[in-house]
């Protein structure tokens with residue numbers, strides 16, 4: 674079996690097209706959605722991702738405000754900037770590009786963002802709302818994964834979903850989102866990580882395997898069973914090449930569906946960020 678490629682680039686473009694009339698409707702009501710992106714330091718990958726976000730805003734008609742700060746920026750200065758953006762009526766979404774330089778307290782910084790402008794969905798208030806099944810902003814990458822499954826009619830009903838990875842920005846929120854659906858869908862959700870003993874015993878049970886461990890090519894053909902759906906969330910730079918957490922070549926002939934890297938989940942993160950920003954602007958109009 675040769676896996677069907679899940680085209681994240683195509684789906685992300687479809688989603689951004691679907692957002693256009695919503696943005697036009699807001700602009701006609703004199704409300705242009707605004708996204709502020711704070712980039713601290715000069716991490717090359719982060720610069721690419723921030724540029725992708727700016728380009729997405731430009732194409733969609735969203736006002737984009739970028740603050741590029743030196744890696745030596747103090748915590749207080751960063752908190753003051755967030756205060757300004759929290760109080761800026763032209764800004765409906767605020768994100769701080771991760772990772773931050775080590776001297777900055779990531780939690781303190783992220784928790785300082787007004788939850789109602791937290792379009793990354795990382796604030797405890799929003800994660801709490803997600804946990805109780807009443808979300809405002811879903812974290813962009815997990816939401817993008819869910820959208821890919823949905824738009825390719827990959828149903829989790831009565832399926833075993835195995836997530837490899839437990840980060841705060843993907844693994845944990847994604848497991849919460851799928852558990853919410855699993856109740857009604859009679860699905861089973863398993864979370865593994867790079868420290869899981871006998872990892873193969875878990876991954877080989879998966880009908881749907883989501884690799885989000887941040888470990889290049891970790892998931893090989895021996896770790897999966899025939900016909901599994903493979904979603905690769907990994908974004909690893911290896912010898913200047915972007916590779917996922919899945920060893921694509923050893924998996925593609927066993928899987929039924931697979932997301933490529935690049936061109937899979939990555940572009941979905943951007944599209945869902947745009948969706949959260951538009952939603953935030955709409956909420957200021959309609960509550």
Ligand SMILES: Nc1nc2c(c(=O)[nH]1)N[C@@H](CN(C=O)c1ccc(C(=O)N[C@@H](CCC(=O)O)C(=O)O)cc1)CN2
Nearest residue numbers: 721722768769770771772793813935936937939940942
């Ligand atoms: N504040 C945040 N920081 C980070 C997040 C996040 O959601 N919020 N996620 C990742 C990085 N990320 C978004 O910021 C991100 C990663 C990858 C892509 C993407 O489009 N990847 C492309 C290839 C891009 C390239 O040319 O290298 C692909 O996979 O096709 C977008 C966003 C960590 N930080």
